[in-house]
Amino acid sequence: MSNDTTISKYLDPKELAAFFRELADAVENGGHDEFACVDDFRKIKIGVKNEYGQISLKAKFKAAKPCAEEPVGEDGQPAKPKYKDLKKRMRSSFRIVLKMIHDGSVPPEEAVDAFLADSALMVTYPGYGDEYYESYTAVCAEFKAAYESGDLERMHAAVDALVHEKGRCHAKYD
Numbered sequence: 001m002s003n004d005t006t007i008s009k010y011l012d013p014k015e016l017a018a019f020f021r022e023l024a025d026a027v028e029n030g031g032h033d034e035f036a037c038v039d040d041f042r043k044i045k046i047g048v049k050n051e052y053g054q055i056s057l058k059a060k061f062k063a064a065k066p067c068a069e070e071p072v073g074e075d076g077q078p079a080k081p082k083y084k085d086l087k088k089r090m091r092s093s094f095r096i097v098l099k100m101i102h103d104g105s106v107p108p109e110e111a112v113d114a115f116l117a118d119s120a121l122m123v124t125y126p127g128y129g130d131e132y133y134e135s136y137t138a139v140c141a142e143f144k145a146a147y148e149s150g151d152l153e154r155m156h157a158a159v160d161a162l163v164h165e166k167g168r169c170h171a172k173y174d
Contacts (some may be wrong), residue, residue: 003063011055037063090118129169
């Protein structure tokens with residue numbers, strides 16, 4: 001399932017304000033139709049051009065998670081995402097965790113939880129660095145303990161260890 005929604009259309013100049021009012025309402029109260037899941041946005045990009053008296057509007061919304069329900073596997077559990085999609089999610093959550101810790105602040109719990117959950121899922125994929133999974137899992141456990149303790153120095157050491165583990169694996173498998 002995709003997290004992206006794109007709107008591309010031409011409007012009469014008088015319709016532009018109504019579009020923005022509808023978008024603002026969807027962000028505030030939840031949307032439907034073309035604005036479904038906009039309230040859960042991670043990124044909104046809007047381009048507006050006046051082309052010979054018509055407004056060319058292009059809007060792209062990236063939701064934090066897929067808008068539709070997750071597909072279910074044969075065992076009734078949520079189906080695993082594609083490995084590439086999982087790694088993209090991990091890159092996004094780890095980027096904020098790493099940046100905030102290196103800037104001297106504690107990252108949001110949501111980002112840490114998402115990264116750790118995706119890390120636990122990642123080590124279940126065979127053939128993508130299995131020999132590194134045990135040490136990576138141990139470093140993730142140390143990072144979790146450091147985060148729960150609130151010790152920023154310990155978190156800093158743990159994310160640096162995660163970067164090291166990632167580098168070791170990616171040097172061989174990327």
